Amino acid sequence: MGTVVDAANQGANQSLADKKVKVVFVLGGPGSGKGTQCANIVQHYGYTHLSAGDLLRAEIKSGSENGTMIQNMIKEGKIVPSEVTIRLLQQAMLESGNDRFLIDGFPRNEENRANFELVTGIEPEFVLFFDCPEEEMERRLLSRNQGREDDNIQTIRKRFNVYMESSLPVIEYYNAKGKVRKIDAAKPVEEVFEAVKVVFNPSTETVSA
Numbered sequence: 173m174g175t176v177v178d179a180a181n182q183g184a185n186q187s188l189a190d191k192k193v194k195v196v197f198v199l200g201g202p203g204s205g206k207g208t209q210c211a212n213i214v215q216h217y218g219y220t221h222l223s224a225g226d227l228l229r230a231e232i233k234s235g236s237e238n239g240t241m242i243q244n245m246i247k248e249g250k251i252v253p254s255e256v257t258i259r260l261l262q263q264a265m266l267e268s269g270n271d272r273f274l275i276d277g278f279p280r281n282e283e284n285r286a287n288f289e290l291v292t293g294i295e296p297e298f299v300l301f302f303d304c305p306e307e308e309m310e311r312r313l314l315s316r317n318q319g320r321e322d323d324n325i326q327t328i329r330k331r332f333n334v335y336m337e338s339s340l341p342v343i344e345y346y347n348a349k350g351k352v353r354k355i356d357a358a359k360p361v362e363e364v365f366e367a368v369k370v371v372f373n374p375s376t377e378t379v380s381a
């Protein structure tokens with residue numbers, strides 16, 4: 173059984189490698205506006221948006237054998253083992269038929285980062301980092317109203333702790349490699365997107381380099 177699954181996984185990796193997929197990691201704290209800005213980027217730049225959190229929530233709804241474990245992790249603001257999340261990301265990349273992806277909310281810790289690279293061989297083109305003060309993120313999450321089980325103050329505080337302890341080091345890792353494009357995410361949505369466009373527009377990038 174393990175061998176069949178491993179072979180399928182290797183096939184998926186080979187197929188993604190053949191396509192020479194382009195990946196941008198979209199990172200930032202809970203409520204910093206990753207999903208909001210990804211929707212804008214998709215409209216303008218032809219990327220497919222894959223939110224790791226959305227994929228995990230869909231996996232719960234699908235009645236998968238991992239559903240209960242994932243649900244408990246999300247309620248506690250904890251990071252699901254990368255084996256599960258990477259498989260969902262690979263599947264979604266293959267199904268999309270696209271070769272350009274915004275991977276939102278991943279990698280969330282060192283284990284996510286190292287295993288994604290090891291398993292897929294994919295290095296991000298760059299990391300889009302939405303930088304936002306905690307008080308503003310908290311305000312946004314508490315008024316998001318999308319029925320998310322983790323948008324309550326107890327879980328939000330746990331998510332902030334995980335972000336500080338586990339996710340920021342990943343951003344620092346990519347920063348040391350010169351891959352981070354930092355955006356001031358505390359501004360209104362339209363202003364944030366203006367800053368995002370500068371990153372995605374190659375001619376503007378050349379001028380400012």
Ligand SMILES: Nc1ncnc2c1ncn2[C@@H]1O[C@H](COP(=O)(O)OP(=O)(O)OP(=O)(O)O)[C@@H](O)[C@H]1O
Binds near residue numbers: 317
């Ligand atoms: N620049 C902004 N100014 C004010 N509100 C914003 C801004 N960007 C997003 N929002 C709102 O804040 C909430 C959180 O945004 P969003 O879902 O995009 O964040 P996220 O980073 O994807 O969060 P999570 O990590 O929890 O998935 C939403 O209700 C969204 O409409």
Ligand SMILES: Nc1ccn([C@@H]2O[C@H](COP(=O)(O)O)[C@@H](O)[C@H]2O)c(=O)n1
Binds near residue numbers: 224245247253280
């Ligand atoms: N790489 C990831 C991403 C997310 N999770 C879990 O999902 C929760 C919600 O994520 P959002 O990006 O939608 O906010 C998050 O708090 C984690 O519990 C994960 O495990 N691994």
Ligand SMILES: [Mg+2]
Binds near residue numbers: 206207223225277
């Ligand atoms: Mg989101």
